[in-house]
Amino acid sequence: MPAPEPPVRATGAGTSERSTRPARQALSDSVYEDVKAMVMDHEIAPGARVGIEALSRALGVSPTPVREALARLESDGLVVKRSLSGYRATELLTRQGLEELFEMRLLLEPRAAALAACHADEGELDAVEATLESMQAHPGPGGPYSSYRDFAALDQCFHDAVAEAAHRPLLADAVERLHSHLHIFRLSGVQDAGDPTLDEHERVVRAILRRHPERAAEAMAAHLTRSLERQLTRFEEE
Structure with a gap:
């Protein structure tokens, strides 16, 4: 049957x-x-x-x-x-909250960049470089969220990709869980912040690609320090 x-x-x-x-x-x-x-x-x-x-x-x-x-x-x-x-x-970050957030980032992300320079494989190097190139095609902060949404997402992806390339899962998870970028952009994106951000990212990438861990850490620390300075101008203007 x-x-x-x-x-x-x-x-x-x-x-x-x-x-x-x-x-x-x-x-x-x-x-x-x-x-x-x-x-x-x-x-x-x-x-x-x-x-x-x-x-x-x-x-x-x-x-x-x-x-x-x-x-x-x-x-x-x-x-x-x-x-x-x-x-x-959620409430906006206060000045103290912003400084504490960057304090955490300065503890984690320069170390992640140094480790990425040592341990990133070719695919991870390509991902970091490709994210930077994508950011160059999108407008930076300023104006409504819809105008810089892709830039903000790529900014987060860039820092997450560097941390992922460190080959330290707990470190990468800590960087991702800070959710720092949305809170920072939500303060009201600082006008003309896009260009220095890209230049600073490029220095981080260059150091990682050349396998210079100390320079990668220094470039990431310099980027985060300058980013904090740019954001603090919001409180000074008030």
């Missing part, structure tokens, strides 16, 4: 379910970027409550992708969830 044919209905249902997954993911990503931009541009003010139903109505979507977006933003450190009061946008 020949084997029975598989049920057509089950096959069709599986195909339909698979075909809807990319659409659901695209919607989730779109809502995440929309809410993220609202937080970064202070359309949702620092410390303000983030209402799921209100965002759902404003964006014309169901509450589900909004909840998913807020969970991702909580992981980014841009919102916090409190019992009984829901989500709130």
Whole structure:
């Protein structure tokens, strides 16, 4: 007796379910970027409550992708969830918070750059160099978040790639978990900060490619020190 044919209905249902997954993911990503931009541009003010139903109505979507977006933003450190009061946008970094953040970065990232100069394989060197080249094609800080979103993401990728190339998983994880870039850009991107950032990144890359760990550490430390100085001007102007 020949084997029975598989049920057509089950096959069709599986195909339909698979075909809807990319659409659901695209919607989730779109809502995440929309809410993220609202937080970064202070359309949702620092410390303000983030209402799921209100965002759902404003964006014309169901509450589900909004909840998913807020969970991702909580992981980014841009919102916090409190019992009984829901989500709130995180407060901006204070001067002391900014200095403490850079203190941590100066402990971690120069060491990561030195280790990357020693241990990075060819693929990792290519990744660091390619990220720098991609940054050169995007505008730097200044204006609304949408105008420098790609630059900010690539800036984060650059520092993460250097840390990954150090071949020290705990160190790379610590650098990534700082989530420093979104908080710094959220302070309100300093005008014309893009050009010095790229020049400073290029010096780090050059030292890593030439396998000079001490120069790589020095270049990273100099970059972070100057970046802090640029950000502190915001507090001085106030």
